[in-house]
Amino acid sequence: MKLIKRMTLFTLVLNASVSFAAEPSVPADSSIHVKADPALKTLIPADILKRGYIVAGTNPNTPPTTFYKEDNKTLAGREIDIMNAVGERLGIAVEWRDTGGFDNIIPGLKTGRYDVALSNINATPTRLKQIDFVGYYNASLLGIISRKDASIAPFKSLQ
8 A cells, every 4th residue: 555655646746746847948940030129128028128038839740830840840931930030129039938729829929828829810809819920910811723724713712
C-alpha cells in the first residue's frame, strides 16, 4: 500500500512540474524588418517592458498567414511578419508560442497566457464580446477561378 501511495504522489508531483513548466518559445522567421521608434516604447505596458518581450500565440496551420517552414520548427507567414515588425517598431522582442489548436487562442488571451494572438482570427460579434481586435488589416477576398474553356458564367453572389 505504501508503494502505491508513493507512486501516486510521485506521479502527481511529476504532472504538476510539467504543468507549471514554461512553454517553450518557437523560433520565427520574418521576411520584413523595420526600425524601432523609441517614442513608441513608452506605450508598452509596464509588465511587458519588465519581462522584456511580448508573448504572441498562434495556431500555425493556415498558410500563408501562419505556418511552420520546411524544418517543421520555424514559424513564418504574413501574421508572423506583421507581429515581428510591430515588435521591432516598438523596440521589444516577440516570443512566439504554438497555441496547440485554434480553440486555445481566446482562452489563452483571456487568461494572460498570451499578450497577443495572430492566427487568421476573424472579428465575429461573439469574439468581440470576449477579446479586443486591432483594426482589420486583412483585405483578402475569396474567389473562384476556372479555366477559360470551362464555360462557367461570372456570378456576384452565392445565392
